[in-house]
Amino acid sequence: MNLSTLDQQLQTILGDFGILLPEAILVIGSFVLIIMQLILKDKGSQIKTIFNLFLLGLISLSISSASVPGNYFNGLLSVTSVNGLATPFFILVTGVILLYPRGEALLKRGEYHFLLLMILLGAMLLIQVNNLLLVYLSLELISITSYILVTFNFDRKGFEAGIKYLLFGAMSSGLMLYGLSLIYGLTGTLQIDQIGIFIGQQPDLGLWLPMALVLFFVGIWFKLSLAPMHIWSPDVYEAGPTPIVAYISIVPKVAVLIFFTQFAISAQLDALSFDWKMIFAGLAIVSMFVGNLTALNQTNAKRMMAYSSIAHSGMLVIGVIVGNAFGIQSMLFYGIVYGFMNLGVFYLIDIFHQQGFTEIKSLSGLGRNFPLMGVLAVILMISLTGLPPTGGFTAKLLMFTSLWDYYQFDGSQYLIWLFGLGLLNTAISLFYYLKIPYYLFIHSSDEKKEINFSKKDGIIVSIIVFLVLLLFFKADLLLNVLNQFNFAL
Structure with a gap:
């Protein structure tokens, strides 16, 4: 790669940062909440909640300028028109969760606000990524923060549910990562649209590609709590804080569904021999x-x-x-x-x-x-x-x-x-x-x-x-x- 090509790519990347304006506002606001927690400790729950709601409103206002369909960052992100509907819905759900009646004990903790916003960030990224490595990172951002938040009742039952959630999540993440490595080995790329081109040209690769895709699907099934990857759900729902349970039952599920629909179309899964x-x-x-x-x-x-x-x-x-x-x-x-x-x-x-x-x-x-x-x-x-x-x-x-x-x-x-x-x-x-x-x-x-x-x-x-x-x-x-x-x- 010569210097002119590298310079052109860097200019393209720098020019594409505007598409991440909502995510940038969210990240900056999240760190402000952490600083507020260091200053206020476990006091000022109303101040933190009002700031969080203001932050969500600010993110909503920035969506219209950052949801122009197209490929960005040399194809790493693929923004579709669906983003303009899904992201406001995620923000609305997040805002309502902050108003739940039992939230007072949670809202006074700045880390609660931070982790809640990290799930939102993971969902916002998941519906626009076009690279399987970024897919994995987005899912893990959602998953790891969910594991922590489920234990926020700070009782034995919650800790047991959190451990079960973590163990099943770690297993599904490991299988998914192995599936991703097989997909990369077979196709030579992690770009979803490039995988689609490969499948369109060579739809029949014996059992290797179906096995790789099924391993990848395990992570999808886990987040959707589809059988047989559903065993974690009852204990987590029963023991976790109700606002958190409500949140993880909606935002991650809808985000994963949107991502997988986009993946199935972009990767041309209908062209497969199975x-x-x-x-x-x-x-x-x-x-x-x-x-x-x-x-x-x-x-x-x-x-x-x-x-x-x-x-x-x-x-x-x-x-x-x-x-x-x-x-x-x-x-x-x-x-x-x-x-x-x-x-x-x-x-x-x-x-x-x-x-x-x-x-x-x-x-x-x-x-x-x-x-x-x-x-x-x-x-x-x-x-x-x-x-x-x-x-x-x-x-x-x-x-x-x-x-x-x-x-x-x-x-x-x-x-x-x-x-x-x-x-x-x-x-x-x-x-x-x-x-x-x-x-x-x-x-x-x-x-x-x-x-x-x-x-x-x-x-x-x-x-x-x-x-x-x-x-x-x-x-x-x-x-x-x-x-x-x-x-x-």
Whole structure:
């Protein structure tokens, strides 16, 4: 490489730094939070929270100037139009998490804010990287910070869950890294688009390439908590701080789905000699059955939501399997609705746990004493089931419609199995999602129960429920936004 070429590349890299303006603001703000922690110690939680919310607002304002589609840093980053939708969604979820009722003990810790923002940074980078090494680093940034945050209850149960989370994460990371090394050895590149060119020219490499890709997929399955990489979820969800559990159930999952969709298209996986979609369809079916059937016997609300997340991961993967514009739009719609639903449900669970109601049976009669809270909980549970008139129904309708359209085009038999068993699992989920409304309103209790459901709590949960209902009655508002994005990636 001569000096003129090197100089040209350096000029290109320096000129591309503007695309990382949101990430740069986030990193600088994160370090300011650490300095605030050193000065204020474990005091000034409101100051730290206000600063964090201001920082998130500043990042939001910088997105429009930094989300121009194209390749940057000599192809290391590939910004698509989807970034302009996903990044604001991640920021919105992060902001709501900072308002959770049990967050006071967490918000006074500057390192809590810092680690939360590092998950956000990892998610923002993951959806735009075009290099497998950067993919690995982005996933590890999300994972390592999640391992630490799960233990922030600072009790024995949380430490045990954190260790289990760490061990499974280390195993999946090791397998993923080995898969990446095999992919590099076979293709000679870590650039995803270059891998796609190689696969398009040589789709059949015997068992080596399928094995390398499956090892790489293990890391994806772990972050999505797809069976059989789901074993960490129940203990982590039950023992971890509720705001953290809500956060890792939404942001990393949606980021990984967007990345993998982009990877499947850019790497031309459809050109492979083996049907990778059949593997994911099988995992989706197993995940839905494992999640829904196991959730039926759960007595703890957070543990029930853990198995619910496993089942929903199986549903979300359908969008990746379909892989066309309609399928990706349906997946993004589902992911956003799922994010709102989880935010609302975990917010209510946080209120319950804050006041000693840890088991589902302990909620008996609370809906009668506090009808607003009870009605909001019922709407969210109906939406998680996928019943009208909620956004959950619209999301599942779009997902199954895209799958049916793809089956008529492709004709593979496993697609019709995925369709039928997916509908069956929607019916199964009805039996455990409605368990909470049953205890809130129908099951009586001998003792008079009180709960502190403040005006702030009512406003936050009501806004979330309003959005969930709006995405049924005016689903076109979000669909029109999705239609503006180019899913050719």
